[in-house]
Amino acid sequence: MAKVGKKMKAAEGRLDRTRLYAPEEALQLVKELAFAKFDESVDVAVRLGVDPRHSDQVVRGAVVLPHGTGRSRTVLVFAKGDKAREAQEAGADFVGDEDLAERIQNGWTGFDTAVATPDMMGLVGRLGKILGPKGLMPNPRTGTVTMDVATAVREIKLGKVEYRTEKAGIVHVPIGRVSFPVEHLVENLAALIDALNKARPAAAKGQYIRGVTVSSTMGPGVPVNPLEVSRVAQGA
Incomplete structure (x- = not known):
């Protein structure tokens, strides 16, 4: 069993494990409980009422966070001719x-996200064994296979993040840094939840957003009231 350090014990000691926090309070706690010497990422884990073993219940997509993630992303674009020029002008790092x-x-x-025009997918498909396991394979569902490469590049640079349910039906997404104002983190969370709600599969039955936890890179998870999360998402 991994040993829990003093700082983590102190942080966990400030949490009330008998309650679910409102989003604003939970994210304020994440900021206060962060103890690393670097600007930690703020991450969200959302447990959805889906069974990803069935293809019609896999939730996958992308959303542009209004305040970005606090991290610059290196973008590679597979394109030729005018589309290659458009990608370069939009700020792509490799074309x-x-x-x-x-x-x-x-x-x-050496890149964080790959974008491709549809005519390039024959070439890109041959790289599937390399790009796929690293989560770098362009996909139409996340907007990374498109003829509008300029918009795709700009959105990624502004803070577009991808999400996909894991085997347990959980989505993990970064929504900023602990240095962000709470208001910005709340708005980023609201945008993510709104996107997840819009991506709800028709086959999903019962309660859809079943659990939400926010945390910093090194800090403890803070449970959030799903009903309160839905409240802020409706205002997104």
Whole structure:
């Protein structure tokens, strides 16, 4: 069993495990309980009422957080001609086709997100065994396979994050940094929950948002009242 440090014990000691917190209070606690010497990420874990073992209940998509994640993202675009030029003008870090594919096949993955025009997917598909396990494979459902590469690049740079249910039906998404104002974290959380609600599968029955926990990179998880989360999402 992993040993719990003094700082973590002190942070956990400030939590009331018998209650669910309102989003604003929970995120304020996350900020107060962060004890690392770096600007920790603020992460959200949402337990959904779905069974990802069934393909019609997999929840996957992307959302542009109104205040970003506090982290700059390196974007690679597979495109040719005018679309390659549009991607470069929009701020893409790497743009190309066969040359980028060859670099990736040789083991290079120095980027955070890959975007591709539909005509490039034949080339990109050959890289699936490398990009897939790293979560870097372009996908139409997350807006990373598109002819509008300029918009895709700009949105990613502004703070677009992808989400996908894991085996247990949980979605993990970063919504900012502990240095963010609470109001910005709440608005980012609201945008995420709103996107998840809109992505609700028709096959999902009963309560959909079943549990929400927020935490910093090193800090303890703070449970949030799902009903209160729905309240802030409705105002998104």
